[in-house]
Amino acid sequence: MNDDDKRLLRIAYNEAKLGFEEGGCPIGSVLARGAEIVSQGRNQRVQKGDPIAHGEMDALRKAGRQKTYRDTTLYTSLSPCMMCTGTILQFGIPRVVIGENKNFGGNEEFLRSKGVEVLIANDEDCIELMTKFINEKPELWAEDIAE
Numbered sequence: 001m002n003d004d005d006k007r008l009l010r011i012a013y014n015e016a017k018l019g020f021e022e023g024g025c026p027i028g029s030v031l032a033r034g035a036e037i038v039s040q041g042r043n044q045r046v047q048k049g050d051p052i053a054h055g056e057m058d059a060l061r062k063a064g065r066q067k068t069y070r071d072t073t074l075y076t077s078l079s080p081c082m083m084c085t086g087t088i089l090q091f092g093i094p095r096v097v098i099g100e101n102k103n104f105g106g107n108e109e110f111l112r113s114k115g116v117e118v119l120i121a122n123d124e125d126c127i128e129l130m131t132k133f134i135n136e137k138p139e140l141w142a143e144d145i146a147e
């Protein structure tokens with residue numbers, strides 16, 4: 001992880017924190033082209049009643065149409081679910097920086113097997129925020145991961 005990665009992951013974390021304060025699932029995401037932010041977003045499932053609006057999906061929707069994703073990195077405070085993993089592959093995003101995969105994970109190797117560079121920060125703040133959310137709102141979390 002370089003300094004831009006750390007800075008952009010922090011912005012994804014701040015999005016996650018905003019989501020927590022809104023009563024939603026605290027997962028934030030940033031789409032960047034090099035050091036430059038294309039878009040940022042956060043899980044909107046509770047806020048908008050949209051089950052597909054995961055953090056990554058929200059950021060990608062806000063980015064609008066892109067001619068290519070081949071020069072982008074997707075940052076996410078929490079390891080991507082299968083829906084978001086599929087979208088990363090569908091869009092050809094070559095690089096993903098993950099805040100943490102202690103609270104949720106499992107698709108990292110699948111992404112790597114498809115040629116995606118995957119970096120895992122093991123960020124203490126990301127872990128702590130997600131752990132707090134899971135402990136405080138276990139039903140909401142269970143709904144998010146369809147359990």
Ligand SMILES: [Zn+2]
Pocket residue numbers: 054055056080081082083084085
């Ligand atoms: Zn997802």
